[in-house]
Amino acid sequence: MSREHALDDWYPVADTVLPQIRATRLLDTDLSVAWDGETASVTGPDGTAYPAEIRFDHVWTCLGPAPRPLFGIEEADQPGRRRVPCGGVRVRCSPLRAVENFLDIAHFPYVHTGILGAEPHTEVFPYEVKIREEVDEVWATKVSFYQPQAAKSAGGATDIRYEYRVPHPMAAVLYKTCPPRPSEWDVIAIFVQPVSETVCIAWPWMALFDDTSSQAELVQFQQEIFLQDRSILENQIPAGLPLDPRMEIPTRADLTSVAYRRWLKRRGALYGALTEAE
Numbered sequence: 001m002s003r004e005h006a007l008d009d010w011y012p013v014a015d016t017v018l019p020q021i022r023a024t025r026l027l028d029t030d031l032s033v034a035w036d037g038e039t040a041s042v043t044g045p046d047g048t049a050y051p052a053e054i055r056f057d058h059v060w061t062c063l064g065p066a067p068r069p070l071f072g073i074e075e076a077d078q079p080g081r082r083r084v085p086c087g088g089v090r091v092r093c094s095p096l097r098a099v100e101n102f103l104d105i106a107h108f109p110y111v112h113t114g115i116l117g118a119e120p121h122t123e124v125f126p127y128e129v130k131i132r133e134e135v136d137e138v139w140a141t142k143v144s145f146y147q148p149q150a151a152k153s154a155g156g157a158t159d160i161r162y163e164y165r166v167p168h169p170m171a172a173v174l175y176k177t178c179p180p181r182p183s184e185w186d187v188i189a190i191f192v193q194p195v196s197e198t199v200c201i202a203w204p205w206m207a208l209f210d211d212t213s214s215q216a217e218l219v220q221f222q223q224e225i226f227l228q229d230r231s232i233l234e235n236q237i238p239a240g241l242p243l244d245p246r247m248e249i250p251t252r253a254d255l256t257s258v259a260y261r262r263w264l265k266r267r268g269a270l271y272g273a274l275t276e277a278e
């Protein structure tokens with residue numbers, strides 16, 4: 001529902017790693033995306049040309065008449081960072097479920113065992129969540145968690161600090177302790193392409209300080225984590241994200257999820273959501 005509202009946001013439809021022509025689908029519309037290494041074009045089935053923007057190593061497009069501004073990530077242009085587009089992963093779930101899963105910390109020890117979490121270190125310590133009204137974004141801060149292998153660059157287990165930011169209904173940015181540079185945050189984002197209300201393509205992207213790992217190693221590390229998430233995501237019932245708080249009882253660790261759902265509802269970003277108990 002509410003496809004009209006979703007039309008005015010920008011979405012990733014390809015990465016810019018290699019020149020390509022790609023047939024894909026966005027918000028139930030077939031698209032052809034061409035990227036020649038310098039410019040991109042996005043064309044609909046009837047020949048309609050849609051706008052194409054290059055941002056964060058992806059081609060973004062907007063199908064609607066009144067595009068909302070696309071958010072920024074200032075670390076994307078910071079000298080010395082490695083930018084790592086990790087490729088698209090197709091998932092049979094609501095695009096909103098993919099974002100919500102990215103925000104969920106409590107699943108780390110169970111789904112990403114030995115990497116992002118480990119039993120018995122399953123406790124999620126209290127943290128702060130709010131909607132920052134001045135920018136209309138959801139932020140979770142002061143998140144900390146024990147991680148056996150927090151990043152490719154981490155030598156061993158560490159207590160990791162996180163901040164989460166949701167600047168767009170289908171994108172989330174994670175700021176995370178950077179093992180080789182304690183004064184900086186590593187940035188890991190997920191940009192979600194809504195194919196339909198129940199299928200999406202997740203495009204993980206990172207901007208890191210890491211002088212030792214190869215690009216392929218960094219991509220592989222992120223993909224391994226995301227494939228673990230995919231099997232969880234594809235088994236969630238119902239496929240849509242429930243926005244009615246009576247439908248799924250949130251726990252203490254799911255504060256970010258509660259704020260995200262409330263923010264979506266308030267914003268009218270209901271594509272991929274369920275608003276009534278069915």
Ligand SMILES: [Fe+2]
Pocket residue numbers: 101102107111112225229
């Ligand atoms: Fe996960």
